[in-house]
Amino acid sequence: MDVARDLAELPLPPSTGGLPWLGDSLAFGRDPMAYLVEKYREYGPVFEVSLPGEPVVVLAGVEANRFANKEGKALFASRSTYLELVRELGSDLNMIVLEGEQHELFRRAGRVGYSKGALNRSVGEAVAILRRELSEVANGQRVDAFVFLQRAVSLQLGVVATQTPADEVVDDLVVFMRTLMLVYLAGLWPKAVTRMPRFRRVKARALAFAKEIVDGHRDNPPTTDSYESVEGEDGRARDLIDDFLDAHAKDPESMPMDAVYAAALGPFLAGQDTVAGTTAFMLHAVLTRPQLLERARAEADALFAAGTPSAKQLQGAKVLRGIVAETLRRFPVAPLLTRRAAETFEFAGHRVEAGRKVFIAQTLTHFLSEHFDAPLDFEVERGRAAGGTLAPFGVGPHTCPGAGLGERLAMLDLAVLLHTTDFELPRRGEKLRMRTLPPAPKDFMLRMRPRRP
Ligand code: HEM
Structure with missing residues (x-):
């Protein structure tokens, strides 16, 4: 099987379109998670939003969380997200920008x-x-x-x-x-x-x-x-x-x-x-x-x-x-993770190309009624969450x-x-x-x- 050719034949993630010029930034800026939940319902677990700077591929839902837990080491790099920030601390070496053995x-x-x-x-x-x-x-x-x-x-x-x-x-x-x-x-x-x-x-x-x-x-x-x-x-x-x-x-x-x-x-x-x-x-x-x-x-x-x-x-x-x-669950203070795709990969039948900016919206599952009843309600006696739904x-x-x-x-x-x-x-x-x-x-x-x- 030719993996590279198979990948090349896969469709790219659908684009949400957004408003002309402004892309998705207005609605995203108002309430990022509500916006992403709406788009998840419309497009499924992988889609592209246009935000200032560059378009971002969003991976969401329990399948994205399980995928990131399993493949995260090889496929996602956090270096470009955090490198300039950690340099201000006086070193290029910091847990959050490192991968692999170090x-x-x-x-x-x-x-x-x-x-x-x-x-x-x-x-x-x-x-x-x-x-x-x-x-x-x-x-x-x-x-x-x-x-x-x-x-x-x-x-x-x-x-x-x-x-x-x-x-x-x-x-x-x-x-x-x-x-x-x-x-x-x-x-x-x-x-x-x-x-x-x-x-x-x-x-x-x-x-x-x-x-x-x-x-x-x-x-x-x-x-x-x-x-x-x-x-x-x-x-x-x-x-x-x-x-x-x-x-x-x-x-x-x-x-x-x-x-x-x-x-x-x-x-x-x-x-x-x-x-x-x-x-x-x-x-x-x-x-x-x-x-x-x-x-x-x-x-x-x-x-x-x-x-x-x-x-x-x-x-x-x-x-x-x-x-x-x-x-x-209800008010996650680190609602999504920003990464770059370290190599081209398949997710949910789509091709995410190497180098693309990616949001892993790992807490989006917190707001899906299939995982949490009345997800916007604050309810302290919820039972145990299913694997991959609480992150x-x-x-x-x-x-x-x-x-x-x-x-x-x-x-x-x-x-x-x-x-x-x-x-x-x-x-x-x-x-x-x-x-x-x-x-x-x-x-x-x-x-x-x-x-x-
Ligand atoms: C409610 C409190 C906290 C929340 C919700 C939270 C959430 C997170 C999340 C989502 C990440 C992953 C970031 C990424 O992958 O880009 C992270 C990483 C990290 N957090 Fe927390 N955090 C909390 C408190 C703390 C505290 C109190 C400490 C230390 C005293 C801490 C130390 C770290 C470190 C060192 C990393 C980087 C880990 C790595 O790169 O391997 N966090 N945190």
């Missing part, structure tokens, strides 16, 4: 440090950070919940993932990451922004912080092999950065020092907006459903009844677990290594918020408005007051 080396280095065990060690510190941030909001002050959480989560990730307080640089980290995303991922801001003095100052402070994290680890090595507990007062547990330093010591060519520095910013880059956005969506869902609020608050109060909850207690918090799972943490080789940690931290933060604080949601705020980049509730202004038992 990718596996980086994944191995991050396997434990990115896992939920990292939070087990630091639940108390994570709680203290959020409580402190809450105490700095004046009684009755109105705050944008997402902006508030973005800062708090960033501070927490400093301690949880790298055992380094990020207090001095947290505002820089937020601006740095937002700029990188808007310039390099969304293409909404011109590259000239990265040459402006403000960005250069922010970047210099972020990179200096990365160096401080790594040098601090080198100068003060862990005193135990455990990632979860510390022996003695001056002891230090292992974490992500120690594992990257070890990987560097073993194979400095594959894991050069500048890649270790860049990896120290990984938790902030990947975790800050995703966890903050998810927690803000959770909070909105709960505050607009009085019965759910009552159940979630009762569970949060029980968790804190005897001080800081353990990781095990948190895991057993059924209502909070249902809320985070349903939030990740908030991605599909294929780059699937999120911080999934357990992210989910757990979002649950913990919701529990702290409900246990300590009363929220007043203005009537106008009941209707959820969406930011698309990063995905989060928009102008979700809450009046906060310390809760009186």
Whole structure:
């Protein structure tokens, strides 16, 4: 069989046509997932949309998720999507742009440090950070919940993932990451922004912080092999950065020092907006459903009844677990993955040519009624999802290594918020408005007051 000829005979993905000049960008920009679901119904699991820059082939549906899980390693490259962004971190080598053996080396280095065990060690510190941030909001002050959480989560990730307080640089980290995303991922801001003095100052402070994290680890090595507990007062547990330093010591060519520095910013880059956005969506869902609020608050109060909850207690918090799972389904903060086709391949009877820009719309299944009843409803007691239908943490080789940690931290933060604080949601705020980049509730202004038992 001549595979090349067979492929050449296959039709190209159908084009959605879109509006003249504007392509699909208006409707896509308004609500990307709703638009893609509509086109999926019309064209099936593979079609082409016209967006500014170049047309994009969309792969969607459970068949696309299974295909990406199975063939993703060989057929999709993430390098062109993320390379310019990761270069701003000071290295070309970063988990998200690597493939093959070197990718596996980086994944191995991050396997434990990115896992939920990292939070087990630091639940108390994570709680203290959020409580402190809450105490700095004046009684009755109105705050944008997402902006508030973005800062708090960033501070927490400093301690949880790298055992380094990020207090001095947290505002820089937020601006740095937002700029990188808007310039390099969304293409909404011109590259000239990265040459402006403000960005250069922010970047210099972020990179200096990365160096401080790594040098601090080198100068003060862990005193135990455990990632979860510390022996003695001056002891230090292992974490992500120690594992990257070890990987560097073993194979400095594959894991050069500048890649270790860049990896120290990984938790902030990947975790800050995703966890903050998810927690803000959770909070909105709960505050607009009085019965759910009552159940979630009762569970949060029980968790804190005897001080800081353990990781095990948190895991057993059924209502909070249902809320985070349903939030990740209904409001996925990383709804699709951008790639290039590494070679020409067949998908669903169509030819996707090498080099084409591809969206793997891995969360589109979340919005299909054949997989989830009334998919737009928020329902915390949904049963187990069928394989390949739930993918908030991605599909294929780059699937999120911080999934357990992210989910757990979002649950913990919701529990702290409900246990300590009363929220007043203005009537106008009941209707959820969406930011698309990063995905989060928009102008979700809450009046906060310390809760009186
Ligand atoms: C609710 C929270 C989170 C969501 C929804 C989420 C989602 C995702 C998704 C969809 C990807 C795949 C990106 C791609 O393939 O292009 C990813 C990758 C990644 N995430 Fe997360 N993430 C979350 C939290 C975190 C946290 C807390 C961390 C670390 C502290 C983290 C670290 C990473 C890293 C390092 C990668 C790159 C993996 C690789 O390239 O192999 N994430 N995440």
